[in-house]
Amino acid sequence: MKKQYTYFGYERKDGKVGSRNYVAVLPAVVCVNEVVEAIVAETVGTQGILHHQGCCQTPPDLTRTTECLIKVGENPNVGAILIVSLGCEGVDTDRLEQTLRETGKPVERVNVQELGGTSIAIKEGIDKAQKLVRAISGMQRTEVDISRMVMGIKCGSSDTTSGIASNPVIGYVADKIVDAGGTVMFGETTEFIGAEHILKRRARNEFVASEIDRIVQQMENRAKAIGVDMRKGQPTPGNIKGGLSTIEEKSLGAIVKSGTKPIEGVIEYTDVPKGKGLWIKDSPGREIELLSGMAVGGAQVILFSTGRGAPQGFPVVPVIKICGNPITYGRMNHDMDINAGLITLGERSIEQIGEDTFDLLLRVASGETSKGEAIKYTKSMDFYMLGPVI
């Protein structure tokens, strides 16, 4: 019989399970980030979703921003939401508020222009945020099966150890979660270029294979359209210093983190997985947009592989760092949760470090603080847009 794994999470009214219980303070537009920061600084248990969108964008991107904000509010790690509006933003703030109320979570809103300025909005926001914190602070964790977990995957600041040690470790954990009936999401479409033939072999059906081709071509065409060699953008200067020569080499190492299970489908940046199993989210390689995309997709926890030492976290989703380079781990062990560098040294196997990572994943999903959370790396985030600022 298959072993049953459980963790302790917050069961939400909409049936999802959270690993955290935050009040998310959502700016409807970049212009109110300062107001959000001031509210968050004065209120325990809140996290600001600071971003740079919400106005002077094309209509598809404004819709996209609204969708992203809705989905972050719907993320199961969020227990309540305070929306901060300037009053003249392009985002549909009424729809944002209405949709979030339908989750059954407490929702409040402040409007800077109506209230009469930032200082009044900050004061009002702090009062409302404190009320929301008190409203959800009594919630208890319950034991749930791992099949209810939604995990996100990322690799960043990669070097050659990423493809050899830390990404295979994440692949091992991803396989284990899929086998146990859970949901896993990975993305970074730019880093499929040159490795799409391998992913296509794992596609659930022909349609999914054609979708993989479509998103990869779309991403490659963006480089071609502006007449450049992608290098220095992808691979990044850090990747190149770390020994990765071409996007193909980076991609082949990057896709290992998705494990070996069938790929159920491709979802858009604003979507959540349409079922259990392994899903691709069409997204770029940069940390801030990718981690936000995982939160938008409902990730409760994110596994993050690095070689050179990416410190990124996310405001409402714990990020667990798996470092494949033993030198980096030694130097940055306050940022790195797991030393997969032991694999390159021949001291531990992928399976052994994979099991350690899986155990830590269950503990972090149950409330243990990841190192990224402990250093409070929560402000660098943004949503992935398709068009220009206008």
Next chain:
Amino acid sequence: MVKAIKINEKDNVATVFSDVHAPEDVEVFDKKGDSSIVHVLDDIPYGHKIALVDITVGQQITKYGEEIGIASKPIAKGRHVHIQNIESIRGRGDWNKDKQAQIIKEMNKH
């Protein structure tokens, strides 16, 4: 002796797991644990690649048993394989259609 890993048996490059200073030898391990010695002709930084055989211009560079680019210069066994002597063939907006077709034709010869 410095160790290097050849990830797949098809690979014509290996990855070194220490800074290497020419002239010295590295011990290249494969997945089965078999090893061979390669004499290094360049300084090679940690995590970078070394050529395991002589590679001609236009020939594919293979790592993970898959293609990661092509040689833009002749690369002798023991040389540092990196952006100075290998080219990506994907996402090349700086290449025109003729250049792309020529490269692909070259590749198909091998």
